[in-house]
Amino acid sequence: MSVAVTTTLRERAAETFEKLGWPTTRLEEWRYTNLAPLQKIQWRTGDPACPDRQDCLSATLAGRATLELIFINGQLFETTGSAGSALKETINIADWERNAMVALNTANAQDGAKLEIPAGTVVDGFIHLLFVGKGDGVWSHPRNVIVVGANAQVTIVETYVGSGSYFTNSVTEIVAHESAVVDHYKIECESLTAYHVGNVYIRQECGANVTSRTIALGGALARNETHVVLNGEGAAVALDGLFVGTGSQHLDNRTVIDHVQPHCESVELYKGVLDQNARGVFDGLIIVRPGAVKTVSKQTNRNLLLSETAIVDSKPNLEIHNNDVKCNHGSTIGQIDEEQLFYLRSRGLDADEARSLLIFAFASEIVDRMKIEPVREQVRRALFRQMPERLPERRGETR
Amino acid sequence: MLEIKNLKAGIEGKQILNGLDLTINPGEVHAIMGPNGSGKSTLANVLAGRPKYEVTGGTVTFEGKDLLELPTEERAREGVFLAMQYPVEIPGVNNIYFLKAALNAMRKHHGQEELDAMEFLQLAREKMKVVELDESFMNRGVNEGFSGGEKKRNEIFQMAVLDPKLAILDETDSGLDIDALRIVAEGVNALRSEHHSVLVITHYQRLLRYLIPDFVHVLANGRIVKSGGKELAEELEQKGYDWIEQEVEVA
Numbered sequence: 001m002s003v004a005v006t007t008t009l010r011e012r013a014a015e016t017f018e019k020l021g022w023p024t025t026r027l028e029e030w031r032y033t034n035l036a037p038l039q040k041i042q043w044r045t046g047d048p049a050c051p052d053r054q055d056c057l058s059a060t061l062a063g064r065a066t067l068e069l070i071f072i073n074g075q076l077f078e079t080t081g082s083a084g085s086a087l088k089e090t091i092n093i094a095d096w097e098r099n100a101m102v103a104l105n106t107a108n109a110q111d112g113a114k115l116e117i118p119a120g121t122v123v124d125g126f127i128h129l130l131f132v133g134k135g136d137g138v139w140s141h142p143r144n145v146i147v148v149g150a151n152a153q154v155t156i157v158e159t160y161v162g163s164g165s166y167f168t169n170s171v172t173e174i175v176a177h178e179s180a181v182v183d184h185y186k187i188e189c190e191s192l193t194a195y196h197v198g199n200v201y202i203r204q205e206c207g208a209n210v211t212s213r214t215i216a217l218g219g220a221l222a223r224n225e226t227h228v229v230l231n232g233e234g235a236a237v238a239l240d241g242l243f244v245g246t247g248s249q250h251l252d253n254r255t256v257i258d259h260v261q262p263h264c265e266s267v268e269l270y271k272g273v274l275d276q277n278a279r280g281v282f283d284g285l286i287i288v289r290p291g292a293v294k295t296v297s298k299q300t301n302r303n304l305l306l307s308e309t310a311i312v313d314s315k316p317n318l319e320i321h322n323n324d325v326k327c328n329h330g331s332t333i334g335q336i337d338e339e340q341l342f343y344l345r346s347r348g349l350d351a352d353e354a355r356s357l358l359i360f361a362f363a364s365e366i367v368d369r370m371k372i373e374p375v376r377e378q379v380r381r382a383l384f385r386q387m388p389e390r391l392p393e394r395r396g397e398t399r
Numbered sequence: 400m401l402e403i404k405n406l407k408a409g410i411e412g413k414q415i416l417n418g419l420d421l422t423i424n425p426g427e428v429h430a431i432m433g434p435n436g437s438g439k440s441t442l443a444n445v446l447a448g449r450p451k452y453e454v455t456g457g458t459v460t461f462e463g464k465d466l467l468e469l470p471t472e473e474r475a476r477e478g479v480f481l482a483m484q485y486p487v488e489i490p491g492v493n494n495i496y497f498l499k500a501a502l503n504a505m506r507k508h509h510g511q512e513e514l515d516a517m518e519f520l521q522l523a524r525e526k527m528k529v530v531e532l533d534e535s536f537m538n539r540g541v542n543e544g545f546s547g548g549e550k551k552r553n554e555i556f557q558m559a560v561l562d563p564k565l566a567i568l569d570e571t572d573s574g575l576d577i578d579a580l581r582i583v584a585e586g587v588n589a590l591r592s593e594h595h596s597v598l599v600i601t602h603y604q605r606l607l608r609y610l611i612p613d614f615v616h617v618l619a620n621g622r623i624v625k626s627g628g629k630e631l632a633e634e635l636e637q638k639g640y641d642w643i644e645q646e647v648e649v650a
Contacts, residue, residue, distance in 0.1 A: 338450060339487045343541075346447050346483075347501035347557060348475035348508070357500075361491025361540070368491075 013106035046073030046138035065128035074110035074140030119149030133162030176208035190218035206232030241270035245278030274310035299329035407456035417621035433618035478564030555586035572606035584609030
């Protein structure tokens with residue numbers, strides 16, 4: 001699991017970051033999210049300290065993965081199980097030349113999964129990458145590269161947890177070769193005083209089928225970017241997103257799906273739930289290149305605002321450069337349905353419990369279609385913690 | 400059990416109930432009939448505590464308690480059940496989980512032990528048979544994708560499980576075919592006892608053929624203008640509502 005970023009690349013990326021600087025709100029794609037508070041801090045690299053087992057394991061899928069890698073403050077701490085093989089080639093699909101945060105990661109890249117799933121291999125179960133942040137003023141730059149060979153199949157779960165006011169700046173690169181099937185989960189449950197900027201870059205070749213789900217629940221400020229290039233005919237991608245913010249959390253989601261080749265399909269559904277003074281952002285861009293005829297694309301963002309002071313900015317965006325496409329997009333912002341609330345209460349549920357049930361129902365559209373039960377369970381538990389009122393009867397009960 | 404005195408209520412500043420009086424004793428089945436716009440549904444919604452309905456006068460006492468003071472869920476826990484005219488769909492909220500939570504909230508309120516999953520399922524299965532709902536409905540979202548008739552049967556199923564002291568049926572018969580109507584009536588008849596009361600709100604006499612009321616009241620302009628036995632329903636069916644309104648005008 002050595003670092004695959006070469007020294008020269010590090011130096012060039014460092015120069016690039018120097019040139020680009022920290023993103024500011026003057027940039028269109030950073031309009032709603034201000035990283036200024038992060039720039040004031042003299043970040044340092046943390047110790048590979050022993051994790052508080054109790055702390056992180058309760059929130060994880062420990063012991064249930066085919067392969068599990070645990071990273072503390074960006075450094076590999078423990079490996080359990082096995083799957084695939086170590087990556088030999090150097091992959092660089094994350095755009096460090098234009099994306100400042102990717103440049104920052106590339107310049108400082110730490111450990112991460114560097115995996116190759118050989119062609120035709122079906123990995124049973126799932127691979128779990130657990131990133132634990134610990135301490136104050138500590139930053140980490142995990143760098144994952146996963147190459148899935150032709151006709152191979154794999155499920156990858158990234159979980160981010162921790163305690164303290166640290167900063168995670170992660171990059172995950174996934175290459176799905178011809179007809180590969182990838183189910184990718186990113187579960188961001190960082191400490192509520194932490195910062196998280198994460199970039200996922202996915203490149204798909206002919207007929208590759210990728211589902212990538214981003215669940216953002218933690219962090220004082222979290223920015224999750226997913227960039228997909230549909231680089232081969234007949235590739236299909238599904239992006240699911242769920243962000244649930246409370247207090248003064250700021251949860252920003254940016255997705256870019258680039259249809260380069262013909263006959264590709266993308267379906268995107270992001271759902272946001274914002275309570276108290278939380279702010280959410282959905283900025284989704286779909287690009288259809290001139291040659292990408294017969295493109296089918298659907299982008300949806302739905303948001304639920306639970307308080308007068310919660311904010312969501314929704315910016316669905318299509319950029320189409322040919323006429324032979326079927327694309328649509330839409331976004332909605334609403335409140336809890338009073339009729340539904342009344343119905344539940346009229347059967348004896350108190351108002352808080354009824355509200356929680358309805359919020360949970362809104363989120364469950366994303367949760368229920370996750371294919372791995374332990375992951376669904378982990379997300380459900382994390383969701384309960386975000387609910388105004390817990391549902392005592394649901395604790396420990398699966399259905 | 401239920402005592403309504405001089406109830407005045409409305410919605411969005413418009414008064415609809417203009418001094419309604421009604422007393423229901425334990426074990427009685429009352430039917431309220433009346434033309435559209437007479438205030439039937441307003442009465443049902445005010446009793447259940449639906450938001451936006453405003454009470455401007457009068458009192459409602461349920462088992463000695465001031466019903467209007469209680470929030471919606473407390474009324475339910477005290478034993479008031481409203482079978483809704485338009486049951487709402489709630490995708491993502493599991494039908495059976497929801498009903499178990501509702502029943503246990505009620506049991507807790509009365510200091511009874513909560514039912515565990517097995518005990519509850521046994522009860523639910525038994526009650527489902529009465530309304531002839533398939534077990535597959537249990538694991539669907541509340542009313543999600545149900546037909547009109549299935550929604551109404553689900554209301555009666557919930558009623559059967561929650562076993563309310565006072566069941567209010569708000570036009571549960573509207574839009575039902577004869578089979579569904581019979582099932583709904585059987586569900587309500589199964590609930591009847593000396594401790595249970597039923598208030599049936601309807602426009603037509605159809606349901607009352609299967610569900611014989613002890614009393615029939617005619618509601619017009621937000622007031623009960625005529626009361627009688629079950630034969631009054633038949634008379635209304637034959638003669639319509641006009642004669643009542645004329646009678647009231649003369650008086």
